[in-house]
Amino acid sequence: AQTVTQSQPEMSVQEAETVTLSCTYDTSESNYYLFWYKQPPSRQMILVIRQEAYKQQNATENRFSVNFQKAAKSFSLKISDSQLGDTAMYFCAFMIGGNNRKLIWGLGTSLAVNP
Amino acid sequence: NAGVTQTPKFQVLKTGQSMTLQCAQDMNHNSMYWYRQDPGMGLRLIYYSASEGTTDKGEVPNGYNVSRLNKREFSLRLESAAPSQTSVYFCASKPPGVRSTDTQYFGPGTRLTVL
Numbered sequence: 001a002q003t004v005t006q007s008q009p010e011m012s013v014q015e016a017e018t019v020t021l022s023c024t025y026d027t028s029e030s031n032y033y034l035f036w037y038k039q040p041p042s043r044q045m046i047l048v049i050r051q052e053a054y055k056q057q058n059a060t061e062n063r064f065s066v067n068f069q070k071a072a073k074s075f076s077l078k079i080s081d082s083q084l085g086d087t088a089m090y091f092c093a094f095m096i097g098g099n100n101r102k103l104i105w106g107l108g109t110s111l112a113v114n115p
Numbered sequence: 116n117a118g119v120t121q122t123p124k125f126q127v128l129k130t131g132q133s134m135t136l137q138c139a140q141d142m143n144h145n146s147m148y149w150y151r152q153d154p155g156m157g158l159r160l161i162y163y164s165a166s167e168g169t170t171d172k173g174e175v176p177n178g179y180n181v182s183r184l185n186k187r188e189f190s191l192r193l194e195s196a197a198p199s200q201t202s203v204y205f206c207a208s209k210p211p212g213v214r215s216t217d218t219q220y221f222g223p224g225t226r227l228t229v230l
Contacts, residue, residue: 035218045205045221091158102148102173103219107157 002027006092006106013082014114020067021077021109023092033095034068035103036077040088048090051075082113116139119222121206122175127228128196136191136225138206146209147153148219149173149181151202158205164189205226 005026013019025034036048051059051068058066063083067076075094079086092106116210128134140147149161160173164183178200180192183188193200204227207219 009119037221043203043224043226045224047220050218077220085207102160102163103158105158107155 002029002094002096004092004094004102004104004106005088007111008109009107010110010112011114012114013079015082015084017082018078018080019082019111021090021092021111023075023077023106024071025075025092025104026092027073027079027094027096029096031096034075035067035093035095036066036075037062037091037093038086038088039091039108040085045091049077079111084113084115087111087113119206119208121204121222121225122212122224123225124223125226126229128193129230130197132196133192133194134196135193136204136206136227137188138190138222139188140206140220142208142210142220143186144208145186147183148207148209149179149191149214150205150207151200151203152224153202159212161191161204174208174215193227196227198229201227201229216230 032053034051038046038048047065049059049061063080065078072077089108091108095103098102122137144174145166148163150158150160159175162181164170167186170181182190203224205224206222
């Protein structure tokens with residue numbers, strides 16, 4: 001069975017500092033895609049960053065970057081220069097390639113950015 | 116381009132009542148999804164539709180029905196609402212193709228309370 005584990009239910013960070021959210025997953029597939037989604041208090045689900053498993057280079061989107069360790073099945077999210085607007089739930093998810101492309105979700109990490 | 120829209124935003128039902136949650140996307144996406152989000156349970160897939168005219172059960176389909184009315188619209192129906200269906204419901208869509216387009220886009224959610 002494919003699973004996603006986010007071991008940190010809650011985290012906090014001071015504004016302008018860096019924080020890393022962890023995510024591990026379990027699959028026997030070789031073709032898959034990994035995602036981090038952000039859900040602020042408004043409840044909207046927003047894509048933060050995406051990584052294709054076949055790419056060795058870690059994805060980066062402005063202040064957000066990932067550390068993708070395929071052999072360890074680890075996909076952590078680093079947020080640099082944290083801002084108050086980064087306060088949200090963060091969900092890690094992955095999708096197996098192929099016809100039946102459903103997302104498999106972690107339970108989320110609640111991140112609070114403190115002033 | 117409104118993306119994914121959902122109506123209503125909030126709804127309160129009595130046990131046994133029925134209602135339909137509406138979802139529409141204007142991005143010409145093939146795949147559409149219905150999720151529910153509960154505290155401590157993360158996001159769980161209720162139903163999905165890989166293309167117009169097809170629907171498939173997800174992880175928690177019991178008590179729900181769906182209709183893929185056309186390419187744009189994917190509705191979720193509760194025939195006889197139960198308190199266990201109190202949740203936040205998200206609709207999502209995904210463009211066709213592979214690799215970098217494998218991203219789901221989410222609507223703003225519907226908060227449903229069943230008394």
